[in-house]
Amino acid sequence: MAQQKPLQVLVYIGEEMLTGTSSNFGPSGILVFMTDPPMLGESVRLKLRFPDLPNPVELQGEVIWTNPFATGDASIPKGCGVKFKNLTPDMQSMLSNLSFRYHPQGDPLRFFYS
Numbered sequence: 001m002a003q004q005k006p007l008q009v010l011v012y013i014g015e016e017m018l019t020g021t022s023s024n025f026g027p028s029g030i031l032v033f034m035t036d037p038p039m040l041g042e043s044v045r046l047k048l049r050f051p052d053l054p055n056p057v058e059l060q061g062e063v064i065w066t067n068p069f070a071t072g073d074a075s076i077p078k079g080c081g082v083k084f085k086n087l088t089p090d091m092q093s094m095l096s097n098l099s100f101r102y103h104p105q106g107d108p109l110r111f112f113y114s
Contacts, residue, residue, distance in 0.1 A: 029113030
């Protein structure tokens with residue numbers, strides 16, 4: 001299976017927009033790699049732009065993990081983990097199917113957003 005391209009992630013806090021990327025997500029949340037992550041507990045709106053989907057996927061979530069510091073340690077990424085909120089069963093199913101394309105054996109970094 002070919003490596004999937006990272007998706008673009010737009011993170012909205014009120015009217016402020018931050019950008020990041022991700023290849024680590026599932027039906028419950030997402031790990032966003034970004035230079036200026038939001039604070040722990042922050043409510044956010046997300047737009048996930050998958051390379052092979054024509055329209056972005058829009059979600060709500062809460063920041064449950066954040067790391068604003070670059071340590072050089074790949075096992076502790078700079079960014080944030082967001083737990084999705086208010087998902088419909090159809091959206092959970094779609095995210096589960098999409099995440100399988102990226103990590104057929106399960107996302108090894110899911111503990112950042114689960």
